[in-house]
Amino acid sequence: MKRLIATLVACMLISACTTTHTQVMANPVKPAAGARILVVDPDIQLGLLTASGMTEPKADWTEQARANIAAQLESEMKARAHAYRLLDPDDAMGGRSGQLMRLHGAVSASIQGYGYALPTKKGAFDWTLGEGAQALGAAQSADYALFVRGVGSYASGGRVATAVGMAMLGVSVPLGSQQCFVTLVDLKTGRVVWANFTIAGPNADMRETAGASALVKALLKDAPL
Amino acid sequence: MRNALRAVLPALAVLSLAACATITPAPAGPLKVGSGANVTLGRQWSDISLVMPGRHKKVRVLSIDGPLLNRLYLTDGLAPGDYLIKPLAKERPTPLVRADMSATERMEFVTDSISAMDYQRVTLAKPRPAKLGEASGVRFDVSAQTAEGLEIKGVAAVAETGGKIYVILYLAPAEHYFAATLPEAEAVMASARVG
Amino acid sequence: MRGSRLALIAAAAALAVLPQAAQAQRAAGLRPDSTSLEGGIWGSADKAEAAARTKADVNHDPALNAYVRGVTCKVAADHCPDLRVYVLDRPAFNALVAPNGYVEVWSGLMLRSTDEAEFAYVLGHEFSHFAQNHTLVAYNAAKSRANVALAAKVAIAVVGVAAASGATTASEAQSIMDATGNLIDVVYLAEIAAFFRFSREQEAEADLLGQKRAAIAGYDARSAAQSWRSVMAETQASDFKRVRESRSRTSVFESHPLEAERIAALDKQAPSLPASSDRGRERYRAAIRPHLSAWLRDDLRRRDFGQTLHLIDRLAAGGEDLGVLNYYRGEAYRLRRGDGDLGRARDAYLAAAAQPDTPLAAWRELGDIRKRDGDAAGARAAYETYLAKAPQAEDAWLVQDSLTSLDKGS
Numbered sequence: 031m032k033r034l035i036a037t038l039v040a041c042m043l044i045s046a047c048t049t050t051h052t053q054v055m056a057n058p059v060k061p062a063a064g065a066r067i068l069v070v071d072p073d074i075q076l077g078l079l080t081a082s083g084m085t086e087p088k089a090d091w092t093e094q095a096r097a098n099i100a101a102q103l104e105s106e107m108k109a110r111a112h113a114y115r116l117l118d119p120d121d122a123m124g125g126r127s128g129q130l131m132r133l134h135g136a137v138s139a140s141i142q143g144y145g146y147a148l149p150t151k152k153g154a155f156d157w158t159l160g161e162g163a164q165a166l167g168a169a170q171s172a173d174y175a176l177f178v179r180g181v182g183s184y185a186s187g188g189r190v191a192t193a194v195g196m197a198m199l200g201v202s203v204p205l206g207s208q209q210c211f212v213t214l215v216d217l218k219t220g221r222v223v224w225a226n227f228t229i230a231g232p233n234a235d236m237r238e239t240a241g242a243s244a245l246v247k248a249l250l251k252d253a254p255l
Numbered sequence: 256m257r258n259a260l261r262a263v264l265p266a267l268a269v270l271s272l273a274a275c276a277t278i279t280p281a282p283a284g285p286l287k288v289g290s291g292a293n294v295t296l297g298r299q300w301s302d303i304s305l306v307m308p309g310r311h312k313k314v315r316v317l318s319i320d321g322p323l324l325n326r327l328y329l330t331d332g333l334a335p336g337d338y339l340i341k342p343l344a345k346e347r348p349t350p351l352v353r354a355d356m357s358a359t360e361r362m363e364f365v366t367d368s369i370s371a372m373d374y375q376r377v378t379l380a381k382p383r384p385a386k387l388g389e390a391s392g393v394r395f396d397v398s399a400q401t402a403e404g405l406e407i408k409g410v411a412a413v414a415e416t417g418g419k420i421y422v423i424l425y426l427a428p429a430e431h432y433f434a435a436t437l438p439e440a441e442a443v444m445a446s447a448r449v450g
Numbered sequence: 451m452r453g454s455r456l457a458l459i460a461a462a463a464a465l466a467v468l469p470q471a472a473q474a475q476r477a478a479g480l481r482p483d484s485t486s487l488e489g490g491i492w493g494s495a496d497k498a499e500a501a502a503r504t505k506a507d508v509n510h511d512p513a514l515n516a517y518v519r520g521v522t523c524k525v526a527a528d529h530c531p532d533l534r535v536y537v538l539d540r541p542a543f544n545a546l547v548a549p550n551g552y553v554e555v556w557s558g559l560m561l562r563s564t565d566e567a568e569f570a571y572v573l574g575h576e577f578s579h580f581a582q583n584h585t586l587v588a589y590n591a592a593k594s595r596a597n598v599a600l601a602a603k604v605a606i607a608v609v610g611v612a613a614a615s616g617a618t619t620a621s622e623a624q625s626i627m628d629a630t631g632n633l634i635d636v637v638y639l640a641e642i643a644a645f646f647r648f649s650r651e652q653e654a655e656a657d658l659l660g661q662k663r664a665a666i667a668g669y670d671a672r673s674a675a676q677s678w679r680s681v682m683a684e685t686q687a688s689d690f691k692r693v694r695e696s697r698s699r700t701s702v703f704e705s706h707p708l709e710a711e712r713i714a715a716l717d718k719q720a721p722s723l724p725a726s727s728d729r730g731r732e733r734y735r736a737a738i739r740p741h742l743s744a745w746l747r748d749d750l751r752r753r754d755f756g757q758t759l760h761l762i763d764r765l766a767a768g769g770e771d772l773g774v775l776n777y778y779r780g781e782a783y784r785l786r787r788g789d790g791d792l793g794r795a796r797d798a799y800l801a802a803a804a805q806p807d808t809p810l811a812a813w814r815e816l817g818d819i820r821k822r823d824g825d826a827a828g829a830r831a832a833y834e835t836y837l838a839k840a841p842q843a844e845d846a847w848l849v850q851d852s853l854t855s856l857d858k859g860s
Contacts, residue, residue: 144321151301
């Protein structure tokens with residue numbers, strides 16, 4: 031019986047390895063060495079998925095993951111010889127910059143929600159923030175903006191126990207998952223150069239330095255940076 | 256709990272609709288909207304009508320980059336009792352066409368319908384005489400914001416003929432998207448034949 | 451965009467969530483440990499607050515914000531420095547004090563409070579949920595209820611999104627996003643919004659503590675019960691049977707209809723509190739007057755005209771602002787278009803036209819109704835008055851067209 035449970039748990043974990051899904055515009059121009067990259071403070075929200083199915087927000091995990099991801103992004107940018115600056119989006123929601131920030135929200139939601147469904151977007155990754163992106167670039171003294179958003183939940187011990195019990199009854203219970211969505215915007219042209227959607231596996235726990243590092247590496251794997 | 260169920264049904268409907276790829280191409284060229292309206296598209300659009308909540312069968316919704324970035328509403332003749340956007344609950348009504356609407360009320364029908372689509376601070380400006388085919392009506396500019404504060408601009412044409420109302424409405428974020436597709440939207444309006 | 455939506459959900463949860471028993475009043479100026487559940491809830495509320503600041507419907511009028519903050523601080527007393535107050539132009543009767551001290555006051559509440567004393571009482575009620583830390587108990591209660599819903603988690607998450615966004619329209623395109631690729635994004639408290647309500651005991655406690663706080667701040671304690679009586683009366687005035695039968699659905703107490711016993715409890719406690727006859731009616735009206743017109747326009751968007759008309763009757767009871775109020779009375783009847791409503795709309799526009807504070811559109815609408823009625827001379831007079839008073843109006847040409855068609859018809 032114990033072995034059966036162990037096998038079930040292992041199966042559930044195996045099914046959750048880090049996967050990435052990259053979309054990139056045709057012939058992206060790589061930022062030159064020394065390009066100023068504005069990293070919009072990663073919006074990370076983590077919670078504990080409890081046995082009952084409710085997710086409890088965890089402020090300490092959220093803060094830890096945010097700091098880890100920001101630090102890893104910084105070292106990745108430096109390794110690529112880019113100038114790095116972190117922007118707290120709450121400080122940029124006024125005026126035209128604020129409109130660009132909101133437009134980016136709409137564009138990235140559209141990439142995620144409609145990227146494949148729209149006949150008008152078939153075969154072309156041509157998303158843009160338009161000419162106004164220059165205003166954001168000027169206001170923030172940056173050439174590119176990298177937006178990172180992550181959400182996730184981690185199953186509690188009770189949740190795992192429930193999942194095992196339910197699995198024996200043939201019912202699948204989600205054990206929590208973590209995902210990140212990242213877009214790179216050329217602030218001269220407004221074009222979304224590249225977007226990547228990553229579902230993190232259990233070895234990419236962003237609450238830990240090593241996990242955050244693995245996650246950020248996976249996130250930026252095919253980035254034209 | 257019954258309330259929760261009532262609330263979830265439309266959402267589940269959206270879920271299942273969106274899941275089975277019901278977005279279709281609307282190629283450049285003539286497009287029939289129901290039996291009473293025709294327009295000519297100057298480029299390819301995507302027909303997202305079936306994935307829009309509160310859809311009325313006489314209303315087509317086209318988009319290029321998805322409904323958050325541009326949408327073009329085209330209607331067949333709306334008779335008294337018809338909607339631009341249908342209510343999801345009886346207690347949450349949306350504007351409906353009346354038999355004896357004034358010209359002002361026809362514009363109000365459009366702007367109040369935009370509010371019912373969850374846009375905020377919807378305002379109307381510069382009403383001017385316009386024609387949809389042979390039917391005379393009004394064209395006007397719209398400004399609004401999404402709940403998140405993204406500024407939206409729009410232009411609408413509404414005309415009445417034969418006891419029915421025809422609407423063409425174009426909405427997009429003021430930043431980049433509105434201007435990018437405005438010439439095409441205006442050409443579609445100019446191409447309309449109704450009644 | 452997504453982040454702010456999640457944050458909004460958290461805010462709604464925070465509203466629904468708050469207190470513990472009366473023994474555990476929170477001290478001012480404290481922040482919970484970030485590893486605790488309360489810390490997590492505060493974190494959510496922080497995000498909700500950041501999102502709320504950037505919303506389209508935030509009211510930025512400095513005078514109004516200063517006024518609302520002033521009244522909030524009177525009832526919150528030494529907690530005042532812990533609170534950040536935002537006024538939102540939303541037509542429902544609602545206010546919340548989130549666990550992190552972020553306060554939302556909706557215009558629908560301000561429009562429905564007869565005076566400062568009633569307004570202060572509702573703020574006192576909400577603040578008491580905060581001060582008593584009602585959130586945690588409600589959260590844990592919701593957690594045990596959620597077991598039932600394990601299998602339906604996805605469905606509940608979607609309900610949560612709809613409920614939390616206050617979306618009567620299932621939130622147009624955005625809901626597609628929520629329903630498709632991003633379901634797991636509804637981590638956080640989304641589910642909770644559908645389940646999360648204060649218990650009846652918590653509401654009763656907040657009632658009495660809120661009344662006490664308002665009284666200690668110098669307000670007439672009798673206004674507390676009056677506030678709920680008005681809510682109940684307006685609910686009864688709804689155009690919709692389901693709303694009338696649900697009694698207090700327009701209020702924040704959706705899941706717990708206002709019972710007569712709650713009003714009785716407030717009436718019973720009132721004589722034991724410091725006596726005062728201060729209701730602050732005039733200063734309250736002066737504070738909301740600049741926004742009356744816009745807020746009534748917002749209220750019409752709910753399209754429950756019976757309720758709006760009831761509200762206008764209450765606002766008009768003191769004989770003030772009759773131009774604006776009669777104009778919107780006319781608008782409500784015109785939009786409702788039930789039997790005899792156009793006649794009532796005409797009479798209301800006429801009453802408005804006799805007042806100095808009338809929106810000019812009253813004459814245009816009067817003209818349109820008279821034209822429909824076949825009263826060509828009356829219509830002409832109304833249209834001409836409109837054009838004389840508003841020669842620069844953008845729609846002057848439309849009214850001129852109507853005049854011309856009258857001439858052709860006669």
